[in-house]
Structures are given as C-alpha cells and as structure tokens.
Amino acid sequence: MTKSATPRSALSAVTALCAALALAGCSMIPVYNRPAAPVAVDWPVLPANTSATGELSAVPAADLEWQDFFSDPKLKQLITTALNNNRDLRVAVLNIESARAQFQIRSADQLPSVNASVSGLRQPNINGNGSISSSYTAGLAVTAYELDFFGRVASLKEAALAQFLATQEGRKTIQISLIASVANTYLALLADEELLAITQQTLATRQDSLKLSQLRFDNGVSSELDLRLAESLTEVTRVSLAQQLRQRAVDQNTLTLLLGQSLTPELMPRLATGSGLATMPLLQDVPSGLPSDLLARRPDVRQAEQLLLASNANIGAARAAFFPRISLTTSAGSASSHLGNLFQSGSYGWTLAPQLVLPIFDAGRNQAGLDGARVQRDTAVAQYEKAIQVAFREVADALAGRATLGEQSRAQQAQADAETIRFRLADLRYQNGVSNQLELLDAQRSLFTARQAAVLARLAQLQGQVTLYKTLGGGWKEAALNTAP
Structure with missing residues (x-):
C-alpha cells in the first residue's frame, strides 16, 4: 500500500472515482418499439340471429374481482382454499422471489462493493x-x-428487471387460470x-319396465322382442350410470x-334438493372491449412483452462487450512494516489501480454473443405476437359461445320439457292399451337423452x-400486487 503524507491525494482519487461513476451509464440497448398486434382491429361479427345471455356489466373483466363475479358461497370457499394451497401458484410466487433476488444482484453490480481488508506480507529481501x-x-x-461507461452492467440490470416483471405477470396468469379451473370443475x-x-331415476323406471315386460312375456301377452328391447335399454342405463x-x-x-x-365433506359440491343447473343464476356478463385492450389486460401478453424487453436489453449488453472494459481496484487505510505500529498516527496510505481491457482478438466470441442476442430478441418478438394471437382466438371463441x-x-331445455310431456302421454296411452310398449320405450329413451x-x-x-x-383477464386486480422489486 502506497504511503501518503496527507489525505489530499486520497481525496483527489475519490473525486476521480466519482467523476468516472458520473460518466458511466451510456446505454447501447436498442430503442424498443412495440410490435404491431397481428390481429384484426375488432372481434369477428357474429350471426344476427344469435343473442348474448345475461345483463352486460359496466365493469371490464380485468377490473372485476372474482369475489364479485361469483356469487355462490361454496364456490368462493373453494377458490379461497385453492389460492391458499395450490402448488402451482406457490411455485409461481417463489419464482417471483427468485427473479427479485437476481434483479437485486444485477442492481448491486452498478455500485462498488466496499470490504474491510487486513493483510500481511513477509518475504526475503532481494539484496x-x-x-x-x-x-x-x-x-x-x-x-x-x-466502470460501466458503455452500459453493459446497466443492460444486464434492465434485463433482470424485465425478467422479474415477467414472473409477476406469470403469477397473475396462473391465478386467473386457477380460479377459472376451480369454477369450471x-x-x-x-x-x-x-x-x-x-x-338413477331412469334406471329405476327401466327396471320397473323390464319387470313388467318379463311378466307380460311369461304370460304370453308380449313377444320376446319387447322383452329384449326393455332389457337392452336397462343395460344401456347401467352403462351410463x-x-x-x-x-x-x-x-x-x-x-x-x-x-x-x-x-373434505364441507368442501364437496352438492346440489340443493330439487334444484339443478337450470335454476342457477347466470354469472355477470362482462364487456369484451377491443382486441387492443388485451395488450394491457391479459397478463400472459404482458409477460411475453416483458420477456421481449429482457431480450432487447441483452442486445445492449452484447454490444457493450465490443468496447473497452474498465475496472478499478482501490483501497485506503493504514500501512506499516511492523504489526505493532499498524494503527499509529501517520501510517495512513492508499492505492488506486485502474485497469482497461480492450478486445482485440476473441475468435468471434463477442460477435457470436451479439448474433445470439439478436436471434433471441427475434424469437421473443414471435412469441409475443403468438401470445396476442392466442389471446384473440380465445376471446373470440368465448364470445361465440356467449x-x-x-x-x-x-332450446335444449324446451326439447326436454316436450319429451317429458311426450313420455307422460305415451305412458298414458300404453296404460289404456292404445299404443304398444315399443312406443313407450322409445319415448322413455328420448326423454333420457334430452334431459x-x-x-x-x-x-x-x-x-x-x-x-x-x-380470457378477458378477469380474476386478478392489479392493485393487489406489490410490483416494487
């Protein structure tokens, strides 16, 4: 360690270091332009003779909390349990923490690491x-x-930040999918x-019909054809059961x-006695908006864009590798040739050792790194565009379903109601001997299928x-997530 009589030289060194830090920060990251959405400007026009169901909500799906969208208390309990215990969601949260740590590491690389150092050296004199x-x-x-003059470290930090934000969007996507999967299941x-x-009701009815057919056949009232038909329908119902x-x-x-x-039994879905899906109220009907809204509403699309930004930042780091890399090693403290005098007055000293490394020949390594970064960026563009196309198709399919x-x-319920009346009339005709058993069994089969x-x-x-x-991004509220790394 070089001795110094006054601390003025050390102050000059610190000033030079601060000036170098101020000059650092030049970025070589390409200017980002969001790719044009490769989808139509509006949703496909649906046939005029179709109709949507339910009353249209004024709140967009992405702004409508799932607690407000679903009204069934049992379903809400199931969703809450899934959000607390689902392993995929737990892994997604851990991935966020891992990405946060990587971002903090890259951020720390922009500042010098100051360490306490104590060293000693004993060696023979050369005389x-x-x-x-x-x-x-x-x-x-x-x-x-x-000293990040050409923005290599800053580019790596920007890439890590985009990766961190992408994991947050991935967590949202998993939660949205989880809520929808629980509801649909x-x-x-x-x-x-x-x-x-x-x-079970149909099987009981057909078993009674089979017993009656067997009795009629045993007494020679009906043919074996009627018996075997009743037997076949009974077994078909057993298969369905x-x-x-x-x-x-x-x-x-x-x-x-x-x-x-x-x-558990308290979580088991159960229909109330005498009720069915036909009696369940419709869910809120959310507005579809425009396809361009998906860019801001769908977490999977935002995730793909963050990954694109990360790839774009990696190009900046690859470009900076072509330029000189300047590093600095410095220390300040006490120095002495005797251990006992190490902390005595007048033993102050400092060293300053900058180093500049300029690439001259690397067998094409830096160029290959830049080419690879550009290919990854182009791949990320294609994946981003595909995410938009998949989102558009999913929403369009859902709108067609609505x-x-x-x-x-x-219409299906009306058919079931008509088949119910038909079966009653066929049974009445059969009981009064107006029609044969074949007509009754056919009405029974049609009723079962229609129901x-x-x-x-x-x-x-x-x-x-x-x-x-x-598909419209419902199931997650943006304000519910702390995005600060």
Whole structure:
C-alpha cells in the first residue's frame, strides 16, 4: 500500500472515482418499439340471429374481482382454499422471489462493493543479505469494480428487471387460470350430480319396465322382442350410470388437485334438493372491449412483452462487450512494516489501480454473443405476437359461445320439457292399451337423452361465461400486487 503524507491525494482519487461513476451509464440497448398486434382491429361479427345471455356489466373483466363475479358461497370457499394451497401458484410466487433476488444482484453490480481488508506480507529481501521485509495493511478496499461507461452492467440490470416483471405477470396468469379451473370443475361436479340423479331415476323406471315386460312375456301377452328391447335399454342405463360415477370421481380428483388438499365433506359440491343447473343464476356478463385492450389486460401478453424487453436489453449488453472494459481496484487505510505500529498516527496510505481491457482478438466470441442476442430478441418478438394471437382466438371463441350457448341451452331445455310431456302421454296411452310398449320405450329413451343434453348445454353455457371472464383477464386486480422489486 502506497504511503501518503496527507489525505489530499486520497481525496483527489475519490473525486476521480466519482467523476468516472458520473460518466458511466451510456446505454447501447436498442430503442424498443412495440410490435404491431397481428390481429384484426375488432372481434369477428357474429350471426344476427344469435343473442348474448345475461345483463352486460359496466365493469371490464380485468377490473372485476372474482369475489364479485361469483356469487355462490361454496364456490368462493373453494377458490379461497385453492389460492391458499395450490402448488402451482406457490411455485409461481417463489419464482417471483427468485427473479427479485437476481434483479437485486444485477442492481448491486452498478455500485462498488466496499470490504474491510487486513493483510500481511513477509518475504526475503532481494539484496541477498538474509534479511526479511514485512508489510501489514488494514483498511477499506474496492476490488475490480467495473466502470460501466458503455452500459453493459446497466443492460444486464434492465434485463433482470424485465425478467422479474415477467414472473409477476406469470403469477397473475396462473391465478386467473386457477380460479377459472376451480369454477369450471365445480360446475362440472354439479352437473355430474344432476346427471347421476337423472340416470338413477331412469334406471329405476327401466327396471320397473323390464319387470313388467318379463311378466307380460311369461304370460304370453308380449313377444320376446319387447322383452329384449326393455332389457337392452336397462343395460344401456347401467352403462351410463357407471360412466357418470367414473366421471364424478375424475372431477373430484381434479378439484382435489386444484385445491391442494383433500376434498373434505364441507368442501364437496352438492346440489340443493330439487334444484339443478337450470335454476342457477347466470354469472355477470362482462364487456369484451377491443382486441387492443388485451395488450394491457391479459397478463400472459404482458409477460411475453416483458420477456421481449429482457431480450432487447441483452442486445445492449452484447454490444457493450465490443468496447473497452474498465475496472478499478482501490483501497485506503493504514500501512506499516511492523504489526505493532499498524494503527499509529501517520501510517495512513492508499492505492488506486485502474485497469482497461480492450478486445482485440476473441475468435468471434463477442460477435457470436451479439448474433445470439439478436436471434433471441427475434424469437421473443414471435412469441409475443403468438401470445396476442392466442389471446384473440380465445376471446373470440368465448364470445361465440356467449352468443350461441344461451339459445342452445334454452332450446335444449324446451326439447326436454316436450319429451317429458311426450313420455307422460305415451305412458298414458300404453296404460289404456292404445299404443304398444315399443312406443313407450322409445319415448322413455328420448326423454333420457334430452334431459342429459339439457344439463350439458346449461353446463356449457355457465362454463362459457367463466371462460370469457378468464380470457378477458378477469380474476386478478392489479392493485393487489406489490410490483416494487
């Protein structure tokens, strides 16, 4: 460590360091221009004879909290449980913390690291007289601090910041998908319960018909053809019952995975006695807005754009690698040739050791790094554009469902009502000997099919509303997340 009689030289060194820091910060990051959205300026025009369902809300989906969108207390309880326990969401939160740490590391690289340093050195003198020289130092040291004249470190920090913001948007996307998945699975389980009840009722009816057919056949009143038809319809219903039981078990397992815990009895979806999906109120009908709104409303689109910004910042770091890299090593403190005199008055000293490294020959390494960064940026552009296209298609599909599923559900329920009346009339005609058993069994089969179709149509209508809410970015409030790194 070089000795100094006065601290004025050290002050000059510190001044030079501050001037270097002030000059640092030149950025070589390309100017970012958001790519044009590769989608139409408006949604596809739907047929004029279709109609939307529900009353249109004045609040956009992205601004409508899920607690306000869903009114079913049981469903709210399930969603809350999933948000607290779901493992995918937990991993997403941990990814945010990991990205936050990387950003803080890159931010710290812009400032020098000051360390306390104590060192000692003993070595033989070069004059060959056998004496040993000693040197002891203690003080503060800055080692190999890069003066970021060409913005390499700043570019890496900007890339880390964009990566951090992208993980936040990814967390929002996972939460939105989780809420929609819980809601759709809940509705599917309610439909399973209703379909199971319909199947069990139909099986009981067909078993009674089979007993009657067997009795009529044994007494020679009807042919074996009628008996075998009744037997076939009974077994078809048994097949449907087994399918419904299996589907309910599968949906329960899906809900268990989404919740992140066992499906306890108090969390189990159940239909109220005498009710069904047809009696459930419609969910709020949210406005679709314009396709350009997706750029600001959809977290997955914003995530793709942040990844694009990160790739753009990496180009700046790759460009800066072509220019000189200046690093600084400095220390200030006490120095002495005797350990006992290390902290005595007059032992102050300092060192300043700047270093400049200019690339001359690297076998094309820096150029390859720049080319790779540009390819990654072009890839990120394509992924961003695809995210917009996928979002547009999802919303367009959901809007098509909103425009048609309501009419489909209404017509399907009307058919089920008509088949109910037809079955009653066929049964009355059969009891009075006006029609044969074949007509009764055909009416019974049509009624079973129509009732099942009505439940599935209503399920599709309700799930379509959930899907539209999801595709428009609903299920997350921006103010609920602290975005400060």
